[in-house]
Structure formats: C-alpha cells, structure tokens
Amino acid sequence: MSDDSSNALFEPKIIGFLCIWCAYAGADKAGSSQEPYPPNLQIIRVTCSGRVDPQFVLSCFQNGADGVMIMACHPGDCHYKEGNCRALQRQRMLLRILRQFGIEEQRCRLEYISANEGGKFREVVTDTVENLKKLGKLRHALPLDPVLSAAAGNHPASP
Amino acid sequence: MKIGIYLCGCGSMISEKICFEDVREAVGSFPDQPYLTVVDFICSGEGRTAFIEELKRERPERVVVAACSPRDHEATFRHCLSEAGINPYLLQMVNIREQIAWVTSSRKEATQKTIGMLRGAFYRVRLQVPLDVMTLEVCTDVLVIGAGPAGIKSALTLAEAGRRVTLVERTPSIGGLPMLFEETFPNLECSACMLEPAMMDVLHGEHSKQIELLTLAEVVEVKGSYGNFQVTVRQQARHVSQSGCISCGQCAAVCPALRSDGRKAIDFASDVSLPHVPFLDEKACLRSKGESCQICQDSCPAGAVALGQFGLTQSLELQFGAIVVAIGAGLYDAARLNGLGIATSSDVYDALQFQQMLSLIGPSAGEIVSKGGQAPASIAIVHCAGSLDQEHIAYCSGICCRYAIAFSHQILTRLPDCRITHYHRELVTPGKHSSELLNKLKEEGRVEFRRYENIRELALMPAVEMVVLCNAVVPSDAAGQLAALMDVPLDGDGFFQELHGQLDACQSFVKGIYPVGACREPMDIPTAVNEGTAAAALVLAGLRPGRKLEIEPVHAEVEADRCSGCRLCVTVCPYRAIAFDDENKKAMVNALLCRGCGACVSACPAAAIRGHGYSDHQIMAEIRGLLK
Numbered sequence: 001m002s003d004d005s006s007n008a009l010f011e012p013k014i015i016g017f018l019c020i021w022c023a024y025a026g027a028d029k030a031g032s033s034q035e036p037y038p039p040n041l042q043i044i045r046v047t048c049s050g051r052v053d054p055q056f057v058l059s060c061f062q063n064g065a066d067g068v069m070i071m072a073c074h075p076g077d078c079h080y081k082e083g084n085c086r087a088l089q090r091q092r093m094l095l096r097i098l099r100q101f102g103i104e105e106q107r108c109r110l111e112y113i114s115a116n117e118g119g120k121f122r123e124v125v126t127d128t129v130e131n132l133k134k135l136g137k138l139r140h141a142l143p144l145d146p147v148l149s150a151a152a153g154n155h156p157a158s159p
Numbered sequence: 160m161k162i163g164i165y166l167c168g169c170g171s172m173i174s175e176k177i178c179f180e181d182v183r184e185a186v187g188s189f190p191d192q193p194y195l196t197v198v199d200f201i202c203s204g205e206g207r208t209a210f211i212e213e214l215k216r217e218r219p220e221r222v223v224v225a226a227c228s229p230r231d232h233e234a235t236f237r238h239c240l241s242e243a244g245i246n247p248y249l250l251q252m253v254n255i256r257e258q259i260a261w262v263t264s265s266r267k268e269a270t271q272k273t274i275g276m277l278r279g280a281f282y283r284v285r286l287q288v289p290l291d292v293m294t295l296e297v298c299t300d301v302l303v304i305g306a307g308p309a310g311i312k313s314a315l316t317l318a319e320a321g322r323r324v325t326l327v328e329r330t331p332s333i334g335g336l337p338m339l340f341e342e343t344f345p346n347l348e349c350s351a352c353m354l355e356p357a358m359m360d361v362l363h364g365e366h367s368k369q370i371e372l373l374t375l376a377e378v379v380e381v382k383g384s385y386g387n388f389q390v391t392v393r394q395q396a397r398h399v400s401q402s403g404c405i406s407c408g409q410c411a412a413v414c415p416a417l418r419s420d421g422r423k424a425i426d427f428a429s430d431v432s433l434p435h436v437p438f439l440d441e442k443a444c445l446r447s448k449g450e451s452c453q454i455c456q457d458s459c460p461a462g463a464v465a466l467g468q469f470g471l472t473q474s475l476e477l478q479f480g481a482i483v484v485a486i487g488a489g490l491y492d493a494a495r496l497n498g499l500g501i502a503t504s505s506d507v508y509d510a511l512q513f514q515q516m517l518s519l520i521g522p523s524a525g526e527i528v529s530k531g532g533q534a535p536a537s538i539a540i541v542h543c544a545g546s547l548d549q550e551h552i553a554y555c556s557g558i559c560c561r562y563a564i565a566f567s568h569q570i571l572t573r574l575p576d577c578r579i580t581h582y583h584r585e586l587v588t589p590g591k592h593s594s595e596l597l598n599k600l601k602e603e604g605r606v607e608f609r610r611y612e613n614i615r616e617l618a619l620m621p622a623v624e625m626v627v628l629c630n631a632v633v634p635s636d637a638a639g640q641l642a643a644l645m646d647v648p649l650d651g652d653g654f655f656q657e658l659h660g661q662l663d664a665c666q667s668f669v670k671g672i673y674p675v676g677a678c679r680e681p682m683d684i685p686t687a688v689n690e691g692t693a694a695a696a697l698v699l700a701g702l703r704p705g706r707k708l709e710i711e712p713v714h715a716e717v718e719a720d721r722c723s724g725c726r727l728c729v730t731v732c733p734y735r736a737i738a739f740d741d742e743n744k745k746a747m748v749n750a751l752l753c754r755g756c757g758a759c760v761s762a763c764p765a766a767a768i769r770g771h772g773y774s775d776h777q778i779m780a781e782i783r784g785l786l787k
Contacts, residue, residue, distance in 0.1 A: 015785060020230070028228045031257025036264040039272045042279065042785045043258055045229065047713075047773055050731075051757030059779055063786040079659075080756035081668070081733040090761075122262075 012066035012132035014041045016125075017056065019049045021079040022114050023071030029118030037122045038129040041069065049073070049110075050083025054094050057108060061098070067107045067132045069125070074112040084112070103138065106131050160285060162193035163219035164277065165210060167201040167226035169256055174199075176260035178270045185274040189281055194219070202232045207239055214243035221284040225253040225277055246289035248712060248772055251280040275785055282784030286777045290712035295751060297386030299702045302327065302479040304378055304641070307335020308684050309676030309691035310485035311357050316695035318369035321704075325371045325477060326361065327378060327392055329637065332432035333358055335487050337684050341517045341525065342569055344561040345592040350684075351431050358433045373475070375438065377637075381482070381645045384749055385671030385701075386708045388482060392475045396468035398425070398439035403463030406435045410455035410464055418443035421522065425455045425464070430520040441469065480702040481671045483694045484655060485687075486641065488677035491545035491552055491631035496614060506530045507626040509544075510562065517569050527573050527625075534574055535624035540566055541617065542583035545631035548614065552631040554652065556681040559629035560587045564596045566627060567606050580607045582617060590683075632681035646735045647672050655679040665694045669735050670752050673697060713772035714753035715760055719745045721767035728759035728768060 018024040024045055030037065046052060049072030060068045070091055072084035091110040098108055111124045164186055168174035179197055186195050196213060200206045201224065214222070222245065224236050229252040237247035253276045263269035299322060303314045306328035314324045326333075337343065340350040361370055373394055380391035399410070408427070416424035424443035427435060445452040446469055456464040493509050506529045508516065519525040529535050540563050545551040560583065567579050586608065588597050600606045611617060634653035642649050647667045650656040655674030658666040665675050673694035676687035702708070717728070717737075724744035729737045736752035737759060739745075748759070748768070760770040769775075 013786060015782060024228075025230060028230055028254070028257040031228070031254075031261045034261045036262050039259070039263045039265075039268040042272065042275055043254070044279070044778065044781055044785070046757070046778070048756040048758065051761050051770070051773065053761035053775060053778075055775070056778055056782060059782050060786065063783050065782075065786055080754065080758060083733075083756055083758055086731065086758060086762070 010133060010137060012040050012129060012135075012137070013064060014067040014069060014125075014128060014132065015060045015065045016041045016043045016069040016071060017046050017049065017052045018043050018071045018113075019051075019073060019079075019083070020045055020047055022073035022077060023049070023111075023121070025115035026071070026113035026117045026121045029116060030121045031118075033118050033122075035122060037125050040129045040132075041125050048078065048080045048083035049087035050078070050080060050085075052087055052090065054090050054097075057094055058097075061101075061103060061107075061138065064138070066135075066138045067109070067128060069128060070108075070110045071113045071121070071124075072110065074114055077114065104135055106135060107138065160191050160221060161217070161219045162191060162221045162223065162281065162284065163214070163217055164193050164195045164223045164225065164281070165201060166195065166197045166255075167206070167224070168197060168199040169227065169260075170200065173226070173256050173260040176263065176266060176269045177255060177273050178266060181270045182273055182277065186277065186281075189278065191285075193223075193281065201226055202235055207235070210236075211239050211243045214240065214245060219245070220249070221287060222250045223253060223277065223280045223284055224250065225255045225273065225280075227256040228254045228258075246291075248290035249284070249287055251284035251287065253277055253280045278787055279781045279785035282787075283777050283781035286774070286780050287772075290771055292712055293710040293750065294707035295386055295710060297702055297708045298388075298478050298480040299323075299704050300325070300477075300479050301481050301483065301698055301702075302378075302388070302390055302477070303483045303485060305335070305485035305487055305676075305678070306333035306361070306372070306374075307485060307487045307676065307687070308337060308354060308357070309487075309687040310335070310483065311354075311361055311691070312688045313483045313485060313675065313691035313695045314370050315357060315360055315364070315366065316692050317698060318366035320695070320699050321369065322699070323369055323371075325373060325392075325479070327373045327376045329375065329377050330428065331374050331397065331438040332428040332434065333361060333372070333374070334433065336511070338429075338431070339511055339514045339518065340562075341514065341519065342565055343684060344565040345590065345596060347565060347568060347596075353684075355431075355433070362434055372434070374434070376475075378641060378644070379474075384669075384752055386480050386751065388479045388671065390477045390479055390482070392477060394473045394475060395441075396439075396471060396473065397436070398464060398466055398468065399437050400463040400465065401434055401436050403461050404436040405461045405463070407460065408437070409458050409460060410437055413454050413458045415452065415454070416443050416445050439464075439466075444469075481673065481698045482645070483691070483698065484641065484645075484647075484667075484672060484674040484678055485676045485691055485694075486635050486637055486678045487687075488632045488654075488681060489635045491633045493544065493628050493630055495551065496545055496628070506535070506624070507628065509628045509630050510559070513566065513627045517566075525573070527570060527577075529625055533624075535577060537578040537580075537621075537623040538570060538625045538627060539617075539620070539623040540579065540581045540627045540629065541614075542581060542629045543585065543631075544614070544628040547584045548631075552633060552652075554631075554681075555585060555587060556629075556632040557587065557589075558632065558681055558683050560585075561590070561593050561596075561683070563627075563629045564588065564600060567600055568596060571605060578607075578623075579605070580609060580620075580623070582609050582611050582620070584611060632677065635678060638678060645669065645672055647674070648735075665690050665697060668733055671701070708751065710750045711753075711755065713755040713770075714750045715748045715755070715757065716750070716769050716771060717746050717748055718767050718769060719743070719747075721765050722746055723765045723767070725764065727762050727764065731758045731762045733758065 376394035411423040411426040414423035418440040425439040675690035
C-alpha cells in the first residue's frame with residue numbers, strides 16, 4: 001500500500017461530519033458561490049458536532065476512509081450550547097487512540113465553520129485533500145477488531 | 160424493501176454537471192433494486208405533484224431525494240411524503256446541487272461523488288423507521304413571577320388574550336424597583352405616574368379578573384415540564400383583607416410598633432404602593448414578642464384586619480403551562496468597593512437610597528440633605544461603581560449613566576448652586592433620546608465630568624459633601640434559588656441564561672420558562688416591558704386552548720434495560736431534558752424538552768440512548784455506504 005503515497009493519482013476518501021446549523025450551512029454557502037473544490041469529501045449531516053460519536057470516526061477508518069473531518073460551529077456559537085466543545089474534547093481523545101493504531105493526526109481534523117464561511121470551508125477541504133495526498137493512503141487501516149466492531153454495533157439489531 | 164430514488168435536474172443546474180445515465184446504471188447494482196426517477200424541478204408545484212402522484216403509485220417503503228440542500232427543501236419533500244400517505248421520516252436527502260454539481264469541475268468526478276453519496280443515503284434510509292408526532296394535553300394558565308414592569312406587562316398581555324394568569328410577587332406591593340424612582344430617564348417622567356395605569360389595570364382593569372395577584376408570595380417548588388408545571392407557592396398572611404380594606408390607614412395610626420423602615424408594623428408599603436392595602440410585618444409586631452396586642456384589628460372600621468393567621472404561611476398547589484420569570488435585578492453591594500477614599504469624609508448613598516431622598520414621598524420629602532441636615536454644596540456622582548472593574552463586576556451595567564445624568568438634573572433643580580462632579584470610567588447613553596439630557600448638561604457647563612481608571616483614584620479627588628454611587632446592576636438575590644428549583648441555568652454572572660442571546664433572548668434553556676427583564680441582563684424599563692410582552696407572545700403562540708402540544712419525533716430515548724444509571728447523559732443535556740429515576744436507577748428523557756441534539760446519545764457509554772431519526776446504526780450504515 002505504501003507505493004500509493006507516491007502515486008500522484010491517489011485520491012483520498014474523506015468523510016465529513018457537519019453540524020446542520022453552522023458547518024453544513026457553510027458548505028452550502030461554498031456551493032452557492034459555485035467555485036470548485038476537490039470532490040474527495042463526502043458529507044454526513046449531523047444535528048450537532050457533539051453528536052459525532054468517536055465510534056463513527058473509528059468506523060470510517062475501519063471502512064477505508066483516508067481522512068475524517070469534523071466541522072462544527074465556532075466556540076460559543078453552538079446551537080446546543082456546547083456540543084462543539086464536546087466534539088473538541090472527543091477529537092483530542094481520538095487523536096491519542098488513532099496514534100496508537102499508527103494513524104496520523106492529520107487524518108482526523110476538526111474545523112470551526114460558520115454559516116457564512118463558504119470560503120473557509122473550501123480552503124479547509126482543499127488543504128485537507130492536499131495533506132492527505134502527501135500522506136498517502138491509510139497504511140494501517142483499523143482492523144475490524146472484534147472488540148471494536150462489537151462496540152460499533154452494540155445496538156440491538158433492529159433500529 | 161422497495162426504495163424510490165428521485166433525482167432532480169434543477170433545470171440544467173444539476174443535470175448538466177452529473178451524468179444521470181451513469182447514476183442510473185450504478186443504482187441498478189444497489190441491493191433490492193431501487194427504482195430511480197428523474198423529476199426536473201421537483202420542488203416546483205408541478206414537480207411536487209408528479210412526485211406525490213408517483214409515490215402514490217409506486218408505494219415505496221423508503222424514499223431518497225437527491226436535489227438541492229435539505230436546508231432548502233427537506234420540509235417540502237417530507238410534506239410530499241405525508242401527502243402520499245408515507246411517513247415523512249422515511250425520507251433521506253442527498254445534496255447533489257450545493258455539494259456536488261456546483262462545486263465539482265469534472266463531470267465524471269461529480270457523477271462518481273453522486274453515486275457514492277446516494278449509496279450512503281440508500282444504506283441509511285433502509286434503517287430509518289416511521290416516526291410519529293406525539294401530542295400532549297396542556298394547561299394554558301401562566302405563572303408570572305415578579306410584578307415589576309416586565310411581569311406586569313406580561314400578565315396584562317396574557318390576560319387580555321384571555322389567559323388565566325397568576326402573578327406572584329414577594330413584596331407586599333407591585334411595580335418593582337422603578338416605583339422608587341421619582342423621575343426616570345430620558346424624559347424625567349415620574350415613574351409612579353407612568354406605571355400606575357398598568358398597575359391599576361392589573362388590580363381593577365377590564366381583564367383583571369383573569370389575573371390572580373399573590374403578594375408576599377414566593378415560588379418554593381416547581382415540578383413537571385412545559386405544558387404541565389406543578390408549582391407550589393408559599394404566601395405569608397397579609398393580615399389585611401384586600402377586598403375588605405378601604406385604605407383609611409386607621410390600623411397604622413393606632414399601631415404602637417415600628418418596622419425597620421420607620422413605618423408602623425402594620426402599614427402601607429409606601430404612600431403610593433399598590434395594592435394600597437396595609438400589611439402587617441410580623442417581625443415588627445408586638446405579638447411576635449409574645450404580647451397580645453390587637454389594637455389594629457379592633458380599630459379597623461371595615462373589619463378587614465384579621466390576626467388569626469399570625470405566624471402561619473399558606474401553601475398553594477397550582478398548575479401552569481408556562482412560567483414567565485421577571486424577578487428583576489439588584490445592586491452591587493457598595494461595601495465591597497474597598498478604597499473608595501472619597502467616601503470616607505462624606506455622606507455616601509447608593510443609587511436607590513438617593514432615589515428615596517429625591518422622592519417627594521420619601522423621608523426627606525424630596526429635599527437633598529446630608530446626614531448632618533444641611534443641603535450639600537458639592538456632590539460627586541460615581542458612575543461604574545463596581546462595573547467595568549475586573550476586581551468587581553466586569554460588564555457595563557448599561558443603565559447607570561442615564562439615570563446618573565437624570566440625577567444631575569434633579570439635583571440642579573433643587574440645589575442650583577451645588578457643584579456636581581460625575582466620575583466615570585465610560586460614559587454610555589444609548590438610545591435615541593438619551594443623549595439630550597447629557598448634551599444639555601454639557602452645554603450649560605454646570606456639571607463637571609471626570610474620567611477615572613481605578614476606583615481607588617477617587618481617594619485623591621477633592622473632598623465633597625455627598626457621594627452618590629451608581630452601583631453595578633447585579634442579579635437579584637432571589638435568582639440563584641429560583642433558578643435551582645426550576646432547574647434553569649444561570650450565566651457566569653448569575654443572570655438567567657438565554658436560549659440564544661440574540662434570537663431567543665426571552666427563552667431559557669428549559670422549554671416553557673421565559674426569563675425577561677433585568678433578571679436576564681441589566682436593562683432599562685422600556686426594554687424590560689417589551690420583553691414581558693414578548694414572553695407573553697411566545698406563551699400565546701406555544702400554548703393554545705384546545706390545541707395539544709406536539710412533540711417533535713426527532714428526540715432521544717433511553718432504553719431502560721441497557722441503562723447503567725451512570726447519569727452522564729443527565730450532565731451533558733443542555734436542556735435539562737433528562738431526569739433520573741432514583742427508584743429504578745435509570746435515566747429518562749422527557750421527549751417534550753429534548754431538542755434532538757444527540758449529545759447524550761454519543762456520550763452514553765452503554766449505548767443505551769437511541770436518537771430517533773439519527774441513530775448510531777443509521778449513521779454507521781451511511782458511513783459504510785459512502786465507503787463501499
């Protein structure tokens with residue numbers, strides 16, 4: 001897999017968790033301005049960045065993502081008061097866990113995007129794609145470890 | 160499972176950038192063979208009709224709409240599902256316009272991304288379940304706590320709309336702090352003249368039958384939630400019947416005991432207090448010292464004095480749908496302003512004490528006299544006394560400069576030769592009329608304005624004969640206890656915290672509880688009055704007789720079997736929506752209060768909380784779909 005990193009054609013797969021109030025609106029704003037950015041980011045809409053369970057991020061790496069972005073309201077702007085602060089705490093904790101799996105910190109990025117920051121959204125996505133291209137494909141995909149997958153799936157089978 | 164996928168071309172906005180034929184082919188390989196239909200301008204009237212008609216024909220069990228942002232039209236398409244007889248929560252949207260067509264240069268890449276995101280939505284929507292809006296019977300009566308201008312205005316507005324209101328006031332009379340003000344800024348209007356009509360409306364107005372006023376009363380317990388609060392109010396006996404009293408003052412005239420403000424133990428709260436009915440201060444009454452005095456009762460010509468309830472309080476159990484909190488604010492304790500050197504050599508008054516002195520019905524009948532009995536030749540008015548001071552109160556109290564300037568005018572009217580110096584850190588007079596008085600003072604040049612940085616500097620200033628402090632406005636001493644019993648958060652300064660400081664300033668984090676006026680931020684009378692009216696509007700819009708309250712189905716729910724009772728969820732919920740059942744050691748979400756943020760769902764270490772509409776495995780399925 002390591003030769004992928006030197007491959008200029010490597011296109012990282014990125015999953016973004018965007019809170020509906022600020023960051024998702026910021027991504028929409030980037031859309032309205034109709035200026036292109038790389039297509040590597042696929043967005044999952046969440047009510048709040050505080051909803052991003054660390055297991056979601058681990059699951060992304062288990063399933064082959066090269067990077068994860070958590071995009072939140074700016075500190076103090078959270079629609080739910082402090083969900084973004086929890087997202088920050090969890091991301092910091094995640095970085096330590098990911099390091100232990102040999103997954104680089106740059107692969108899990110948290111950014112604050114306001115509803116008006118379409119430009120910032122575009123820049124951050126572009127920058128992340130470039131960084132991940134340099135970093136190459138995820139070398140140490142999280143194993144589908146029985147413990148982890150049990151944790152990830154420990155809800156009852158039916159929704 | 161039959162799944163319908165609908166693509167909107169949005170004119171050429173989307174269809175030009177994404178190859179729908181390639182998408183169709185890729186979708187053909189999805190499990191369960193979903194059908195795919197292209198509807199151009201699906202949000203338009205025509206598009207919606209075609210969409211609904213096909214939904215009725217095809218009867219899909221789940222629906223994916225790939226179009227513009229769900230922020231634009233998710234509600235529209237949910238509505239379409241409802242019209243077609245499909246549960247609206249069985250819809251998932253994919254934003255292929257803002258997030259793909261408009262921002263991807265290559266048609267091939269845009270098409271690939273569309274297929275990926277459709278697959279994510281497809282895997283997710285399969286796990287979505289029908290959600291139903293639950294409804295709840297509600298009580299539409301309203302509790303208003305605090306009978307200052309904000310509370311009065313709120314109660315009157317609600318009463319006029321036909322609501323039953325209980326107005327609870329802890330003092331013997333209504334009107335609040337402004338009633339102490341002889342003349343208010345910006346027009347030097349007499350506050351009693353200004354407020355009295357509204358107060359009379361509460362007591363005797365057209366809608367006063369709708370308002371039950373409980374004076375000398377405090378809220379001591381609040382249970383339940385929006386629509387159904389159970390409130391206990393404790394009321395001290397007034398010992399004078401409000402309906403029987405003829406306001407003659409005979410009881411006070413004969414009473415042999417004095418209370419701390421110099422009035423009789425049984426007396427009016429003030430000469431202008433409303434309701435204008437005396438009350439008995441039990442602590443001051445001779446009966447509290449074991450004597451059997453009942454001269455007031457014996458001498459009342461209307462038989463309105465009754466001492467039978469002496470030492471007793473009454474507990475009232477009441478039911479309300481909503482609570483307006485309008486308990487006002489207090490003043491920062493001047494004793495904490497150490498190093499106020501200017502104070503040591505002269506008479507010092509805080510703003511309310513000075514108001515009392517200016518009051519025509521105050522102890523000096525409106526004359527400005529020092530403790531030695533003379534008219535002061537010089538007065539220092541100290542603005543920002545405790546405000547804008549990192550050692551005391553960091554914020555600007557916002558109203559002090561304006562009343563301080565009104566003070567100057569009042570002093571100069573009474574003592575034209577008095578030398579007045581305003582000491583201020585900042586001079587703040589917002590509002591379209593508020594600068595007029597200040598400009599007039601400056602033009603006349605009769606008053607000196609001096610800026611200071613640290614209040615200790617005032618020790619070095621020339622001695623004056625009287626000092627008036629414009630103390631920082633701080634939360635009422637009752638705020639902490641009341642907030643605790645309603646479980647409503649206060650902000651870092653101790654004021655009631657707003658749901659959103661700009662857009663939802665009159666709502667607390669707890670649904671159905673509306674903090675208004677100076678209890679949420681220092682503010683002037685008109686703003687407080689407006690907030691009282693605003694809260695009334697929110698109550699009227701939210702709770703309507705004959706209409707049940709709808710509970711948003713996107714909320715969290717605890718699976719009791721899995722709950723370990725750790726209470727982490729209780730801690731993370733910003734809306735106090737999670738209660739703990741001490742008996743069974745389980746957490747329980749009140750769906751009515753939950754706003755569906757999901758903080759508890761992701762915090763629960765036992766994965767015992769399900770987020771309806773955004774569950775863990777729906778999101779996990781979306782992740783897997785996106786990365787397939």
